[in-house]
Amino acid sequence: MKPPPFDYCCPDTLDEVLTLLAEHGEAAKVIAGGQSLVPMLNLRALHPGVLIDINRLPGLDHISLEDGQLRVGALARHKAVLESAAVSEASPLMALAYPYVSHGPIRNRGTLCGNLCHNDPASEMPAVALASGAEMVLQSAGGTRTVAAEDFFTGMLSTAAEANEILVEVRVPRAPAGQGAGFHEVSPRKGDFAYVAVGATLQVADGACTGARIVCAGVGDGPHRAYAAEDALTGAAPGDDAFRQAAAAAADSIDPSEDFHADADYRRDLVRSLTRRALADAASRCN
Amino acid sequence: MTTPRTVELVVNGEHRAGDAEPRMLLSDFLREQLGLTGTHVGCEHGVCGACTVLVNGEAARSCLMLAVQAAGTEVRTIEGLGGVDDMHPLQEAFWEKHGLQCGFCTPGMLMTAVELLESTPNPSLDDIREAISSNLCRCTGYQTIVEAVQAAAERMQGEAQ
Ligand SMILES: Cc1cc2nc3c(=O)[nH]c(=O)nc-3n(C[C@H](O)[C@H](O)[C@H](O)COP(=O)(O)OP(=O)(O)OC[C@H]3O[C@@H](n4cnc5c(N)ncnc54)[C@H](O)[C@@H]3O)c2cc1C
Ligand code: FES
Numbered sequence: 001m002k003p004p005p006f007d008y009c010c011p012d013t014l015d016e017v018l019t020l021l022a023e024h025g026e027a028a029k030v031i032a033g034g035q036s037l038v039p040m041l042n043l044r045a046l047h048p049g050v051l052i053d054i055n056r057l058p059g060l061d062h063i064s065l066e067d068g069q070l071r072v073g074a075l076a077r078h079k080a081v082l083e084s085a086a087v088s089e090a091s092p093l094m095a096l097a098y099p100y101v102s103h104g105p106i107r108n109r110g111t112l113c114g115n116l117c118h119n120d121p122a123s124e125m126p127a128v129a130l131a132s133g134a135e136m137v138l139q140s141a142g143g144t145r146t147v148a149a150e151d152f153f154t155g156m157l158s159t160a161a162e163a164n165e166i167l168v169e170v171r172v173p174r175a176p177a178g179q180g181a182g183f184h185e186v187s188p189r190k191g192d193f194a195y196v197a198v199g200a201t202l203q204v205a206d207g208a209c210t211g212a213r214i215v216c217a218g219v220g221d222g223p224h225r226a227y228a229a230e231d232a233l234t235g236a237a238p239g240d241d242a243f244r245q246a247a248a249a250a251a252d253s254i255d256p257s258e259d260f261h262a263d264a265d266y267r268r269d270l271v272r273s274l275t276r277r278a279l280a281d282a283a284s285r286c287n
Numbered sequence: 288m289t290t291p292r293t294v295e296l297v298v299n300g301e302h303r304a305g306d307a308e309p310r311m312l313l314s315d316f317l318r319e320q321l322g323l324t325g326t327h328v329g330c331e332h333g334v335c336g337a338c339t340v341l342v343n344g345e346a347a348r349s350c351l352m353l354a355v356q357a358a359g360t361e362v363r364t365i366e367g368l369g370g371v372d373d374m375h376p377l378q379e380a381f382w383e384k385h386g387l388q389c390g391f392c393t394p395g396m397l398m399t400a401v402e403l404l405e406s407t408p409n410p411s412l413d414d415i416r417e418a419i420s421s422n423l424c425r426c427t428g429y430q431t432i433v434e435a436v437q438a439a440a441e442r443m444q445g446e447a448q
């Protein structure tokens with residue numbers, strides 16, 4: 001048996017989950033799809049005292065578009081999000097990026113909310129959440145609070161969620177009308193974690209770029225927003241000259257980690273190439 | 288409690304039960320408690336696909352599921368697909384097209400392909416490649432596996448007509 005010993009509960013209500021989290025604190029771990037947590041347990045990188053399985057909770061698998069917001073509940077599986085019409089309508093960037101999130105059998109069980117809570121630095125959705133101004137709805141026995149994506153992802157495999165909180169829902173504002181999106185990734189096999197991924201959204205008014213967003217995954221401790229590259233685009237005429245300059249600024253803005261897959265120079269090169277491609281795609285989809 | 292509890296589930300159409308500590312993986316439960324050693328274990332972190340089974344009809348990594356989480360589900364493993372005398376069209380096609388050499392990846396490849404053909408009876412070559420993209424094979428080079436899945440799809444389509 002690979003995992004270390006732990007206790008296991010599988011409550012039927014959210015109240016029970018919150019009570020258990022309040023009781024066990026740091027010793028407890030929530031298990032949703034298990035597609036990141038169980039590998040960590042098998043590697044004995046984690047030694048939780050108790051796993052709290054949320055898979056039996058009713059009513060948390062929603063994917064809906066309400067009041068101009070896409071709302072995805074804690075038990076919405078990757079597969080359902082990938083296939084959701086509400087997602088393609090509300091967030092073209094998320095829809096473009098989702099096919100890169102893991103493989104079929106992993107998507108059958110893994111959840112979007114679990115993915116955001118895990119915050120793997122090479123993960124696509126934290127970057128998409130950052131680009132889209134998403135909000136995380138966190139609930140504990142003490143109440144509910146909402147945390148913006150830019151405050152939620154706090155570093156390598158860590159987030160602003162406290163040990164006694166669960167992410168019940170992520171809310172993504174509907175993309176503004178006319179916005180175009182692009183997403184490109186390089187990974188060992190399609191569906192594997194990215195070496196580097198870049199997402200971009202763009203609006204064009206009177207022949208000039210406005211409101212550009214450029215985000216990268218796989219380049220550091222977590223999702224990275226390339227502010228300097230966005231600034232370089234503001235007011236520029238959309239086209240290859242502007243996109244090259246922005247891509248260079250994006251590559252300059254990162255201090256990538258190295259591993260046996262990809263060294264820092266290669267990751268910087270990838271950011272440069274993928275930013276240009278993502279921006280070109282985004283521009284072609286603006287209207 | 289970290290002490291074992293009884294897990295009851297349906298495996299390949301039969302009601303089965305066995306004891307499992309919470310930390311026991313479904314892969315180990317199938318192999319060690321139920322004696323179903325057809326489900327292979329390679330990496331135990333979700334990457335190789337050798338341990339893929341169907342849980343309530345959907346492909347899942349049995350190394351990334353706890354046995355206790357499978358309580359009350361319906362699991363299909365390679366043992367339920369077909370035997371020597373009544374092979375599934377996929378098994379026949381893997382045999383004919385040389386879709387296996389050492390056979391280590393084969394149970395996971397077959398169960399992944401079963402899910403594909405049950406949801407997409409007429410898959411394109413890209414559909415097939417995408418479906419098996421998370422299953423590692425160290426022997427075949429994959430082409431013969433893709434050909435085998437395609438041949439099985441054609442045969443099953445023919446039988447359905
Ligand atoms: C082979 C393989 C390839 C993969 N490729 C990719 C990829 O390309 N891109 C990618 O992004 N991911 C990839 N993944 C990871 C996959 O997307 C996971 O599904 C995801 O990261 C975690 O979601 P989960 O529901 O499985 O969470 P779990 O594994 O159950 O949990 C992950 C972490 O989040 C916590 N958690 C889960 N849900 C909640 C909640 N609602 N509230 C609070 N805490 C919670 C858990 O306590 C744990 O710490 C891959 C995984 C595998 C095995
Ligand atoms: S053993 Fe489960 S995926 Fe490798």
Ligand code: FES
Nearest residue numbers: 388389424425426
């Ligand atoms: S046949 Fe040997 S690993 Fe695939």
